[in-house]
Amino acid sequence: MRLNKTLKIIKENTQLKVGCMMLVILFLAALLAPVIAPHNPNILSDDMVVAPNMKYWLGTDGLGRDILSMILYGARTSLVVGFTAAMIAGIIGTLLGGFAGYFGGRIDGVIGEMINIFMMMPTFFLILIVVALFGSGLFNVMVVIGLTTWVGNAKLMRAQAMSLRQRTFIKSAESIGESRMAILFKHIIPNGIFPIIANTTMGVAGAILTESSLAFLGLGDPNVISWGQIIQNGKSYLVDGWWMCVFAGLAIIFTVITFYLIGDGLNRVLSPKLRNLGKEVRG
Amino acid sequence: MALLSIRDLSVTYHSGTRHVKALNSLNLDINEGESLGIVGESGSGKTTLIMAILRLLPKGSVEISGEAFLNGKELISLKQEELLKMRWEEMALVFQKSMNALSPVHKIGVLMSDIYRIHKPEVSKRDARRRIEELLELVNLPSRVYDLYPHELSGGMMQRVSIALSLMFNPKLLILDEATTALDVVTQTQILEEIVALEKKLGITRMMITHDMSVVASTCKNVAVLYAGCLLETGLTQDVLVEPLHPYTQGLIKSFPVFDNDTHQPLQSIGGSLPDLSSPPPGCIFEPRCIKACDMCRESMPRLKEYGQGRFAACHLAGGEINV
Amino acid sequence: MSEEKSKGKVPVLEVIDIKRHYTQRKKHLTADGRVLKHAKIHSVDGVSFTLNAGEVLGVIGESGCGKSTLGRLLVRLEAPTSGSILIAGHSAEDLIRKDRLNFRRTTQMIFQNPFDTFDPRFSIEKIFIDTLKLHKIGENNSERRKIVIEKLESVGLIPAESFLDRFPHELSGGQLQRISILRSMMLEPSVVVADEPVSMLDVSIRADIINMLYNTAKEHNTSLVFISHDISTTRYISDRIAVMYLGRIVEMGAADEVATNPQHPYTKALISNCASIDPRSKHNPVKLPGEPPTPVDMPAGCAFAPRCPMAAPECCKTGQELRDFGAGRFIRCMKV
Numbered sequence: 001m002r003l004n005k006t007l008k009i010i011k012e013n014t015q016l017k018v019g020c021m022m023l024v025i026l027f028l029a030a031l032l033a034p035v036i037a038p039h040n041p042n043i044l045s046d047d048m049v050v051a052p053n054m055k056y057w058l059g060t061d062g063l064g065r066d067i068l069s070m071i072l073y074g075a076r077t078s079l080v081v082g083f084t085a086a087m088i089a090g091i092i093g094t095l096l097g098g099f100a101g102y103f104g105g106r107i108d109g110v111i112g113e114m115i116n117i118f119m120m121m122p123t124f125f126l127i128l129i130v131v132a133l134f135g136s137g138l139f140n141v142m143v144v145i146g147l148t149t150w151v152g153n154a155k156l157m158r159a160q161a162m163s164l165r166q167r168t169f170i171k172s173a174e175s176i177g178e179s180r181m182a183i184l185f186k187h188i189i190p191n192g193i194f195p196i197i198a199n200t201t202m203g204v205a206g207a208i209l210t211e212s213s214l215a216f217l218g219l220g221d222p223n224v225i226s227w228g229q230i231i232q233n234g235k236s237y238l239v240d241g242w243w244m245c246v247f248a249g250l251a252i253i254f255t256v257i258t259f260y261l262i263g264d265g266l267n268r269v270l271s272p273k274l275r276n277l278g279k280e281v282r283g
Numbered sequence: 284m285a286l287l288s289i290r291d292l293s294v295t296y297h298s299g300t301r302h303v304k305a306l307n308s309l310n311l312d313i314n315e316g317e318s319l320g321i322v323g324e325s326g327s328g329k330t331t332l333i334m335a336i337l338r339l340l341p342k343g344s345v346e347i348s349g350e351a352f353l354n355g356k357e358l359i360s361l362k363q364e365e366l367l368k369m370r371w372e373e374m375a376l377v378f379q380k381s382m383n384a385l386s387p388v389h390k391i392g393v394l395m396s397d398i399y400r401i402h403k404p405e406v407s408k409r410d411a412r413r414r415i416e417e418l419l420e421l422v423n424l425p426s427r428v429y430d431l432y433p434h435e436l437s438g439g440m441m442q443r444v445s446i447a448l449s450l451m452f453n454p455k456l457l458i459l460d461e462a463t464t465a466l467d468v469v470t471q472t473q474i475l476e477e478i479v480a481l482e483k484k485l486g487i488t489r490m491m492i493t494h495d496m497s498v499v500a501s502t503c504k505n506v507a508v509l510y511a512g513c514l515l516e517t518g519l520t521q522d523v524l525v526e527p528l529h530p531y532t533q534g535l536i537k538s539f540p541v542f543d544n545d546t547h548q549p550l551q552s553i554g555g556s557l558p559d560l561s562s563p564p565p566g567c568i569f570e571p572r573c574i575k576a577c578d579m580c581r582e583s584m585p586r587l588k589e590y591g592q593g594r595f596a597a598c599h600l601a602g603g604e605i606n607v
Numbered sequence: 608m609s610e611e612k613s614k615g616k617v618p619v620l621e622v623i624d625i626k627r628h629y630t631q632r633k634k635h636l637t638a639d640g641r642v643l644k645h646a647k648i649h650s651v652d653g654v655s656f657t658l659n660a661g662e663v664l665g666v667i668g669e670s671g672c673g674k675s676t677l678g679r680l681l682v683r684l685e686a687p688t689s690g691s692i693l694i695a696g697h698s699a700e701d702l703i704r705k706d707r708l709n710f711r712r713t714t715q716m717i718f719q720n721p722f723d724t725f726d727p728r729f730s731i732e733k734i735f736i737d738t739l740k741l742h743k744i745g746e747n748n749s750e751r752r753k754i755v756i757e758k759l760e761s762v763g764l765i766p767a768e769s770f771l772d773r774f775p776h777e778l779s780g781g782q783l784q785r786i787s788i789l790r791s792m793m794l795e796p797s798v799v800v801a802d803e804p805v806s807m808l809d810v811s812i813r814a815d816i817i818n819m820l821y822n823t824a825k826e827h828n829t830s831l832v833f834i835s836h837d838i839s840t841t842r843y844i845s846d847r848i849a850v851m852y853l854g855r856i857v858e859m860g861a862a863d864e865v866a867t868n869p870q871h872p873y874t875k876a877l878i879s880n881c882a883s884i885d886p887r888s889k890h891n892p893v894k895l896p897g898e899p900p901t902p903v904d905m906p907a908g909c910a911f912a913p914r915c916p917m918a919a920p921e922c923c924k925t926g927q928e929l930r931d932f933g934a935g936r937f938i939r940c941m942k943v
Contacts, residue, residue, distance in 0.1 A: 167723055168718045168719070168720045168723040168724050169723055169724055169725055169726050169727075171679075171684055171716075171718065172716070172718055172724045172725070172787075173726070174684060175682050175684060175711065175714075175715060175716045176711065176715075176738055176741070176790070176791075176794075177707065177708045177711030177712065177741055177742065177794075178741060179707075186726075187726050190728060191726065191727070191728065324809040324810060324811060325809055437898045437901075438670075439898060440898060467669035467670055467836065468669070468836065468838075468877060468880045468881065468882070469669065469876060469877065469880050469892075469894075469895050470898075471880075472880045472882075472892045473892075473894060473895075476892075494809070494810055495810075495882070496810070496884040497882030497883055497884050498882065500882070500883060500884045500885060500886040501882060501883075501886070520886045521886045521887065524884055524885065524886050525885065525886065525887065534811060535810060535811055536884060537814075538810055538811050538812075538813060538814045539810060539839075539884050540814075540837070540839035540840045540842075540843045541839065541883070541884070541885075542838065542839040542842065542866070542878075542881045542883060549818070550813075550814035550817060550818065550843060551814055552811060552812045552813065552814040552815035552816075552818075553811040553812065554815075556779050556781070556782075556812070557779075
């Protein structure tokens with residue numbers, strides 16, 4: 001029954017519908033890469049800088065690798081990086097924002113300052129420094145993106161917690177004897193999480209872009225195929241081999257749009273519902 | 284001659300497969316210079332009624348039928364431009380928290396004279412100010428209120444400003460929708476007294492929507508009791524509240540704590556709750572909660588019958604005999 | 608503790624001169640045009656009273672008089688700035704430090720807005736069972752379920768099983784308020800604070816809630832603090848009434864005494880403005896000049912003096928004490 005309801009909501013929201021369809025395509029591409037990829041993306045063939053043709057649908061790069069296969073395998077990297085980094089940012093943001101908003105006082109002061117510091121920091125350069133210092137493994141990249149992008153989530157959750165703590169059911173839970181920690185995890189966070197879910201979805205897109213940028217600058221993980229890397233390699237062939245950059249770039253755009261659509265759709269679907277919960281009866 | 288007369292007004296909300304009949308062929312008259320209190324609980328349709336007359340209901344999902352004549356003009360089918368003119372100049376509305384609608388960054392006087400000058404663009408700023416100060420004086424506010432911001436006023440002052448605003452173009456009909464509900468008792472009594480005095484002075488007809496019977500008892504000549512979209516009883520306040528004919532009115536009065544000098548009568552509620560208006564009971568709308576209900580009540584909806592001058596009730600059992 | 612209670616010597620609740628002050632962050636504009644920075648709001652400003660087991664105390668006053676803050680102080684949703692609250696002779700401060708859960712059990716609160724009293728995501732069953740589990744009532748969930756069903760049926764929520772799977776937004780205000788009272792009473796508290804418990808409900812069902820609250824409190828010998836702006840209802844349910852004005856009690860005494868023979872000019876004004884539904888009754892409401900004040904920048908003398916019809920020059924100079932007039936009657940006015 002819940003599934004039916006979810007499906008109905010997705011069907012009624014165009015953005016969500018299109019976004020979800022695009023997400024399914026992305027997932028299939030990533031999952032089935034070994035099956036559908038026409039070539040092994042790591043094999044260097046003799047056909048270098050070949051324009052798109054029947055054998056190589058999207059052409060080959062300077063080392064003779066098939067672009068289509070690289071893009072399919074690159075989807076895995078992008079999705080893993082995007083989801084992990086966004087999850088890290090979501091969890092940190094929710095926890096810190098929840099603590100700050102619900103407990104208030106000194107805790108709010110300290111976390112508020114942390115938020116301010118992170119907002120002022122040029123995040124991308126911080127990431128560059130960390131990657132330069134600690135190496136550019138995929139793990140490092142994911143963690144550092146997550147650790148630097150939680151601020152938006154924290155601010156959202158803080159505002160949510162601050163308005164929720166005024167609600168009667170939170171006071172009621174307090175007076176019935178629930179501990180502050182229990183209230184935070186049982187009432188505040190679950191009731192205030194919806195905007196964070198929407199924001200985290202958009203965060204996936206941001207993380208994918210950041211990872212691509214790092215790879216483009218040559219700071220990506222050299223052991224995995226990623227879209228940013230394809231573009232970086234293709235950049236020197238921009239005049240003779242436009243297809244390298246263009247198709248990888250399109251893949252990035254496609255993914256980013258997917259997550260923006262879903263995030264925005266979720267935002268529209270979830271927030272009015274949240275606002276109306278409690279009020280439905282009186283209306 | 285009735286200033287406002289409502290004929291067979293029905294409002295149905297459509298949502299998906301549900302059709303909620305919020306108002307069920309309502310008939311009401313208010314004579315010029317009189318005051319009518321409309322009493323009803325949540326879900327009685329009292330707000331729907333106001334919204335329907337003022338044509339503020341959303342188009343599309345709402346179906347309105349019937350007629351409402353204000354001063355001879357039919358409101359339900361009136362053209363938009365004419366309606367806009369009528370809304371301030373012939374009828375004005377004061378909500379429970381009207382002032383919340385005003386912009387917090389502008390002074391009261393500026394807000395008020397803006398509204399004045401929208402309707403009367405030819406008036407100079409100075410004349411507008413004079414008129415606003417006159418209005419503020421009318422509702423017993425000091426003229427310094429002109430230079431205050433909305434958040435600097437107390438609840439009572441806010442409602443006074445709202446009333447002053449509604450009187451701006453000398454409307455014939457003043458509609459108060461729970462206008463004093465959120466105020467303290469002392470302030471409420473004072474404002475109600477002022478309104479009564481004002482309408483005598485300016486010759487205004489008042490329609491007052493409230494859930495508080497004591498407000499009606501002290502300020503209205505006539506009363507109409509609404510329940511689940513149906514008019515159950517109407518008549519002079521002194522008749523209806525003293526000798527109610529309809530079991531619902533009787534129940535309402537019994538559930539109101541009396542501040543009597545010596546007795547401690549036990550309070551009584553009306554059992555049960557409002558019927559689902561998308562599938563109302565086949566008979567009388569109040570039958571499921573009525574302690575006197577008989578077979579006939581379950582079968583047919585009683586019609587409004589006249590009991591004496593201007594006194595109507597919709598109950599098979601009213602007046603001690605069975606009416607069909 | 609229960610022994611002391613049964614002796615009846617130690618009052619269940621003793622409030623000694625509690626105060627709650629807030630510091631306002633934004634600038635405050637006084638009525639005469641002065642601007643105060645960091646103004647102090649004297650929301651509750653020295654309230655003292657005692658409450659015996661099974662007694663109902665009504666607290667009435669206009670909005671902003673501090674009655675709701677007082678309620679929150681009593682159940683410790685807020686801590687007082689100064690003063691103390693004794694529950695059966697023990698300081699609430701110590702009780703909550705020693706055993707928070709037990710303290711929460713002894714003082715319970717019924718809230719004004721039943722539509723928002725429960726987490727909208729939880730079913731009624733989960734709401735009840737979580738509460739019972741928290742306070743270690745019942746051995747297992749099926750036993751707790753049995754307790755809940757029994758309680759629900761005892762207050763006329765029949766069939767109880769049909770309510771268990773429902774969510775708060777599927778119930779009416781009256782049903783929700785009954786569930787709220789039931790949940791609090793299940794913990795067998797010694798003090799219940801009800802903050803305007805019926806003001807958001809329809810008139811026709813208010814009486815049931817009031818009667819239920821009264822009966823369950825008497826049944827368990829629970830003391831009740833009934834906070835309301837409605838004098839008629841308060842008089843109906845209360846044994847004693849305290850009238851608050853600007854954070855202080857201005858008059859307190861037996862409910863009927865205060866209602867029929869008010870002494871303080873403010874109480875007189877309130878009661879004379881009390882509405883009647885009988886259009887024949889002629890009442891002459893006492894008019895109070897000026898606006899209901901805010902508890903900022905309090906006057907030096909009697910707080911009510913600026914609006915008092917009986918005020919003499921000396922009223923504005925010296926503060927008034929709550930004087931004992933015997934038989935539990937207290938009045939804060941020098942003219943009486």
